Amino acid sequence: xxxxxxxxxxxxxTIAGEVDLLFFFLIAxxxxxxxxxxxxxxxxxxxxxxxxxxxIPKPNLGSxxxxxxxxxxxxxxxxxxxxWSASLYFKMARxxxxxxxxxxxxxxxxxxxxxxxxxxxxxxLHVPVGRPVRLIMTSEDVIHSFYVPAFRMKMDVLPxxxxxxxxxxxxxxxxxxxxxxxxxxxxxxxxxxxxxMEPRDYEAWLAGDTSGGSMAARGGKLFNQLGCVTCHVxxxxxxxxxxxxxxxxxxxxxTGEQVVADEAYIRExxxxxxxxxxxxxxxIMPTYQGQVSEEGILQLxxxxxxxxxxSGETPGTVGPAQATPGTNPASSSQ
Amino acid sequence: MSTQIEPRxxxxxxxxTPAPNYLTNGFGLxxxxxxxxxxxxxxxxxxxxxxxxxxxxLFALLIRLELLTPQGxxxxxxxxxxxxxxxxxxxxxxxxxxxxxxVLGNFLVPMMIGARDLAFPRINLLSxxxxxxxxxxxxxxxxxxxxxxxxxxxxPFSTTYSNSNVALAAVGVFITGFSSxxxxxxxxxxxxxxxAPGMTWFRLPLFIWxxxxxxxxxxxxxxxxxxxxxxxxxDRLFRFGIFDPALGGDPLLFxxxxxxxxxxxxxxxxxxxxxxxxxxxTCFSRKRIFGYTFVAFSSLAIAVYGxxxxxxxxxxxxxxxxxxxxxxxLSFLVAIPSAIKVFNWSATMYKGSIxxxxxxxxxxxxxxxxxxGGLTGLFLAAxxxxxxxxxxxxxxAHFHYIMVGGAIMGFLGGLxxxxxxxTGRLFPEAWGKFAVLMVFAGFNLTxxxxxxxxxxxxxxxxxxxxxxxxxLNVMSTAGASILGVGYLIPMVxxxxxxxxxxxxxxxxxxxxxxxxxxPSPPPTENFDETPIVTEEAYAxxxxxxxxxxxKQSTRASLR
Numbered sequence: 020x021x022x023x024x025x026x027x028x029x030x031x032x033t034i035a036g037e038v039d040l041l042f043f044f045l046i047a048x049x050x051x052x053x054x055x056x057x058x059x060x061x062x063x064x065x066x067x068x069x070x071x072x073x074x075i076p077k078p079n080l081g082s083x084x085x086x087x088x089x090x091x092x093x094x095x096x097x098x099x100x101x102x103w104s105a106s107l108y109f110k111m112a113r114x115x116x117x118x119x120x121x122x123x124x125x126x127x128x129x130x131x132x133x134x135x136x137x138x139x140x141x142x143x144l145h146v147p148v149g150r151p152v153r154l155i156m157t158s159e160d161v162i163h164s165f166y167v168p169a170f171r172m173k174m175d176v177l178p179x180x181x182x183x184x185x186x187x188x189x190x191x192x193x194x195x196x197x198x199x200x201x202x203x204x205x206x207x208x209x210x211x212x213x214x215x216m217e218p219r220d221y222e223a224w225l226a227g228d229t230s231g232g233s234m235a236a237r238g239g240k241l242f243n244q245l246g247c248v249t250c251h252v253x254x255x256x257x258x259x260x261x262x263x264x265x266x267x268x269x270x271x272x273x274t275g276e277q278v279v280a281d282e283a284y285i286r287e288x289x290x291x292x293x294x295x296x297x298x299x300x301x302x303i304m305p306t307y308q309g310q311v312s313e314e315g316i317l318q319l320x321x322x323x324x325x326x327x328x329x330s331g332e333t334p335g336t337v338g339p340a341q342a343t344p345g346t347n348p349a350s351s352s353q
Numbered sequence: 354m355s356t357q358i359e360p361r362x363x364x365x366x367x368x369x370t371p372a373p374n375y376l377t378n379g380f381g382l383x384x385x386x387x388x389x390x391x392x393x394x395x396x397x398x399x400x401x402x403x404x405x406x407x408x409x410x411l412f413a414l415l416i417r418l419e420l421l422t423p424q425g426x427x428x429x430x431x432x433x434x435x436x437x438x439x440x441x442x443x444x445x446x447x448x449x450x451x452x453x454x455x456v457l458g459n460f461l462v463p464m465m466i467g468a469r470d471l472a473f474p475r476i477n478l479l480s481x482x483x484x485x486x487x488x489x490x491x492x493x494x495x496x497x498x499x500x501x502x503x504x505x506x507x508x509p510f511s512t513t514y515s516n517s518n519v520a521l522a523a524v525g526v527f528i529t530g531f532s533s534x535x536x537x538x539x540x541x542x543x544x545x546x547x548x549a550p551g552m553t554w555f556r557l558p559l560f561i562w563x564x565x566x567x568x569x570x571x572x573x574x575x576x577x578x579x580x581x582x583x584x585x586x587x588d589r590l591f592r593f594g595i596f597d598p599a600l601g602g603d604p605l606l607f608x609x610x611x612x613x614x615x616x617x618x619x620x621x622x623x624x625x626x627x628x629x630x631x632x633x634x635t636c637f638s639r640k641r642i643f644g645y646t647f648v649a650f651s652s653l654a655i656a657v658y659g660x661x662x663x664x665x666x667x668x669x670x671x672x673x674x675x676x677x678x679x680x681x682x683l684s685f686l687v688a689i690p691s692a693i694k695v696f697n698w699s700a701t702m703y704k705g706s707i708x709x710x711x712x713x714x715x716x717x718x719x720x721x722x723x724x725x726g727g728l729t730g731l732f733l734a735a736x737x738x739x740x741x742x743x744x745x746x747x748x749x750a751h752f753h754y755i756m757v758g759g760a761i762m763g764f765l766g767g768l769x770x771x772x773x774x775x776t777g778r779l780f781p782e783a784w785g786k787f788a789v790l791m792v793f794a795g796f797n798l799t800x801x802x803x804x805x806x807x808x809x810x811x812x813x814x815x816x817x818x819x820x821x822x823x824x825l826n827v828m829s830t831a832g833a834s835i836l837g838v839g840y841l842i843p844m845v846x847x848x849x850x851x852x853x854x855x856x857x858x859x860x861x862x863x864x865x866x867x868x869x870x871x872p873s874p875p876p877t878e879n880f881d882e883t884p885i886v887t888e889e890a891y892a893x894x895x896x897x898x899x900x901x902x903x904k905q906s907t908r909a910s911l912r
Contacts, residue, residue: 023821028809042738042808049728056695056724060717063702064709067638074639074706078894081644081697089696090689097685097731104735105678111737112674127514161510162604164669164744168810171741175670177605178509179598182671195819199669199744199812201503203510204431207815 031194031215032170033187037107039171044103048096111172114185118153121146122234122317125156125163125176128205130196133314135321136225137233142211144196147221151187155282159313164200167213173199181282188215238322241315245307253326259304260297264328271298285320374777374874389474390877395460396775397481398451403844405447405488412440414837417799417830425817433816434501435517441504446526447488449756450618452764453625454571455484455536458564460775462540464868464875465558467549467884472542480535483528491525494518503814505615506581508596508607512588520589523582530575530582533621537571540564549867551886555649558866558890559642562649563628566656570617570624574660578614581607608670612663620659622756623723624652626763627694630716633766634698636864637713638705641891644697651690658687668739677736684734691727695720710862711785715766718793722758726751729804747807750800758796765792765843770864772847773857777874780850784842791839798832865891 030036067076121144122133132140146152156165158178166173167186174184198209216224231237242248250259269277270284273296278284287294289311292304311319375392378384385393415436419427428436459477463470471477494500500522502511511519544565548557585607587593594600596607635642642648664672664680698720707713729751733739742748773779802825811822818826860869867884868875 024824025809025821026805038737038741041735042732042741045732045735045738049725049731052692052728053721053724056699057721059699060702060720063699063705064707064717067702067705067707069639069706069708075894076639076704076706078641079643079704080641081647081700085696085700086644086647086693090693093692094686094689097688098682100731100735101682101685104737105681107737108674108677108681108740111740161514162507166744166810166812168741168745173669173740173743177598177671180671195810197810197812197815201434201505201507201510201744201814203514204434204501206434207425207430207812207817 029169029190029192029194030171031188031190031192032167032172033189034107034111035169035171035189037110041100041103041107045100048100052093114153114183115151115187118151118185119147120153120155122314122321123154123156123165123176124159124313124317125165125198125202125209126159127161127203128198128209130165130198130209130211131314133234133317134225135234137231137237138225138228139231142196144211144213145221145224146188146213146215147218148188148191148215149218151185153183153185155317156182156184157286157313157317161202162200163198163202163209166197166199167194168197169194170213175200181286188213191215191217191220234318234321235325236322238318238320238325241311241319242322245311247319250304258301260300262323263326265326266324270295272296273298273300282320285323286316289316289319372872373876374872375877376777376874378877387478389470389478391459391463391471391474391477392775392875392877392879394477394481395456398455398459398484401481401485401488402448402451402456405443406840407844409440409443409448410837410840412436412443413833416440417833419816420818420826421830423818423820423823423826430816431501432499434503434814435495435499437814438500438503439495442491442500442522442526444756445504445618445622446529447484447491449622449760450533451484451536452622452760453629453767454540454564454567454621455481455532457629457764457767457771458540458567458625459536461771461868462543462561462564463547464871464879465561465866466544466547466552467867467880467886468543468547469878469880471539472547473539476535477539480532480539483535484532487525487527487529487532489525490528491522494521494525497521505611506585506607507611508585508588508604509598509602511585512596513599520586523586527579527582527586530579533571534575537568537575540568541572544568549884549886552867553886555646556886556888556890557649558628559631559645559648559652560625560628563624563631563652566652567621567624569653570621570656570659574614574617574621577610578618581610581614584610605667605670605672608667609663612666613660616663616666617656617659619752619755620655622760623763624655626719626760626767627652629763629767629770630698630719631694632864632866633712633716633770634701635891635893636770636862637710637716638702638707639863639893640701640705641889641893642697643700643703644693645890647693648697651693654690655687658683658690662687665734665739668736669743681734681736685731688727688731688734691723695724695727709786711780711782711789712766712770712862714786714789715762715769718789719759719762719766722754722762722793722796726754726758729754741810742807744813745807746803746811746813749813750803750807753800753803758800762792768847769843770862771868772850773861774868774873774875776851776854777857777872778850778854779857779861780843780846780854784846788839788842788846791835791842795832795835795837795839799829799836800832802826802828802832865893 120135124131130142132144156176158176160178163176164173165176170186172184172186174182176182192215194213196211196213198206250257251262253261253263255261265280268280270280271277290306290308292306293302296302375390419433497518499517500519501517502515502519544561584595588595588597594602596602596604598604631642631648662680662684664676665684668677733751769785806822806825811818857873859872871880
């Protein structure tokens with residue numbers, strides 16, 4: 020038991036070192052003030068111990084100057100920590116532009132991953148080092164939380180929403196993946212590993228399983244199976260708007276509003292088609308609630324992302340250029 | 354409830370005492386269960402919450418035993434989840450929230466301000482009955498198989514997915530909330546309207562200020578919890594779908610409503626203990642409090658700021674990062690009034706006449722542990738560090754330092770301090786000191802390793818965990834057993850003292866304050882005649898005050 024007894028977690032992501040640096044600063048501040056209070060209490064308790072039972076010390080009522088000092092100094096320190104922490108928080112929230120996407124679905128009690136190339140995993144997640152990875156996450160049931168201590172990152176995974184977060188692994192290795200939000204009986208069994216690999220090894224691993232085709236290809240298959248294609252005709256001549264070149268671009272709604280077609284918008288349009296009606300179209304689409312799984316929806320999204328305009332850029336580039344940075348672009352059912 | 358047992362003991366022990374007092378005023382069960390004497394109601398509360406404390410402690414013991422080994426081998430995951438849920442519900446709603454206010458506050462608020470009773474004695478008794486009914490309903494949920502949602506009742510797990518007695522436990526917590534509201538209401542009215550002649554606001558003991566602040570939170574916060582809990586029950590029983598995304602609801606709304614009460618609830622637990630510590634530090638230093646107005650207003654500041662920081666429980670929940678920053682900066686601000694209090698307590702000891710009786714040792718313990726608890730709160734207010742430690746043992750360690758290290762140390766310190774007043778008997782001092790040391794050492798051994806565990810990444814509410822966390826968990830469990838013994842010792846000698854303790858006399862500590870001017874135990878009417886207050890609180894010296902530092906006393910400027 021004693022041979023495996025770490026006191027500090029491994030640093031394995033680009034932000035881990037920065038979080039730890041702030042953590043050490045906080046430890047220094049906390050130790051200083053704890054030491055100061057302990058010292059004051061101990062010294063006063065000994066130095067001014069009662070020497071005679073009828074001893075009456077002189078009162079002192081207080082000092083405005085001292086009160087101001089011990090209000091201002093802690094305030095200054097607290098605001099320093101706030102500023103430092105806030106700038107790092109922004110950095111953690113901003114997904115780098117060149118991030119690769121991985122789709123995550125949590126359910127009681129497992130993690131399901133899909134790589135755009137088509138590989139699917141349960142509880143183990145393979146990623147390359149040296150490349151930012153954006154996670155697009157949702158839950159099939161209750162709230163879970165995706166937590167990798169070695170990466171110092173955590174994000175709750177909610178049903179009915181896409182939460183986005185990212186990390187960039189720096190060291191190949193196998194790291195704990197925990198569910199951090201209590202999710203029911205086997206909560207402590209909802210664990211897995213993130214396996215960070217050299218990019219070459221990762222490519223080899225990706226190539227190992229190509230059975231079902233890419234996510235977009237699977238999504239395309241679903242698109243035909245569910246009959247979406249009968250109305251959403253690529254050239255725009257159908258009863259419903261074309262989806263070519265849709266992703267990441269603004270959509271004009273019948274209410275006069277404009278929304279950006281992100282993952283949350285597409286998900287909502289599949290499950291609650293009448294929530295946002297595209298301008299000049301009729302609300303004729305039926306809901307697909309219950310007919311397509313969360314993973315299926317993610318495949319459909321990957322398919323829509325892959326539908327670039329014919330004369331435009333090459334397929335696949337529309338996807339990552341998502342307009343909204345930050346951790347919470349997705350608030351679908353609001 | 355076990356309420357019938359202890360009062361009967363109390364009454365037999367004190368039959369021999371000559372002066373008639375509140376304990377000799379009726380001996381039958383009816384004289385207790387229908388009493389409207391705030392002091393007797395305090396005893397009823399003391400017995401009930403002590404029972405709940407040991408029940409919650411039993412759950413804690415089973416949790417710590419399970420965590421001795423990485424595999425979940427002592428009990429099934431299902432049972433473990435029920436254990437930590439019930440530990441949280443019992444300790445928070447049925448012990449910590451009522452602890453200091455309902456026992457010491459009930460007993461002392463009227464006595465400290467020179468009143469005969471609280472403003473609404475019958476409502477006071479009603480609040481105890483509501484508490485007992487809530488407790489019985491929640492405990493019946495335990496007996497029927499327990500609850501497994503965690504004390505936080507997060508939706509949609511609690512509304513849709515849990516197969517346990519959520520609705521019943523929720524109804525129990527809902528009902529108990531009203532007891533808290535009524536107590537708060539009673540205190541506010543009493544403090545406003547029933548102060549003795551000459552007892553101006555700035556002559557009030559700081560215990561009263563802290564209870565006033567606490568009462569405001571109870572009155573304003575508890576209804577929001579009640580709403581949140583009713584909505585959970587409605588979702589569960591009638592599929593309202595308020596929090597269920599499948600029905601168009603929003604699970605984050607629940608978290609907002611829940612923490613809107615439950616963060617201020619932390620201040621319901623800690624503020625009254627801070628009031629106790631102000632009384633202890635002054636008495637055992639024989640000094641007026643340093644910076645009275647700052648200590649008094651910091652209580653109010655904590656109560657007000659406390660309502661604006663709930664979102665710091667949600668930094669990883671997906672709330673907007675801008676909201677996160679706002680809650681972060683407000684959380685840093687709420688640390689300041691706490692720091693002011695700690696500095697003023699320390700400064701009060703400067704050039705004092707300090708003695709080390711048991712209650713003062715609890716005050717030392719409170720200051721030390723609360724300081725650590727408060728400073729580790731800064732780690733959690735810092736958004737980017739919180740992302741890593743949120744929902745890990747770091748948070749568990751932090752809030753136990755506040756609630757156990759702070760609130761319970763304050764409660765025990767206060768109970769020791771006023772025990773001679775409440776019962777007329779002294780407890781054995783040597784055993785008292787021994788117990789404090791056990792509690793202090795056991796507490797640190799239990800919870801300090803959990804900070805390390807948390808930063809290593811061990812999530813909370815885990816029934817089984819990776820092997821490398823075992824050593825620290827073993828340390829924690831070892832500490833918990835010492836802590837448990839430390840809590841049992843006072844229980845034993847308090848009961849012992851009821852029969853064998855030396856008679857206390859009206860003022861065994863040489864303390865100031867109106868409650869010490871009346872016999873121990875006090876007469877039913879508290880005072881033979883209404884006291885007239887002519888001096889400041891903590892007037893341990895009649896000499897002219899020495900003014901240190903600033904040119905004018907801030908205290909004097911407010912007179």
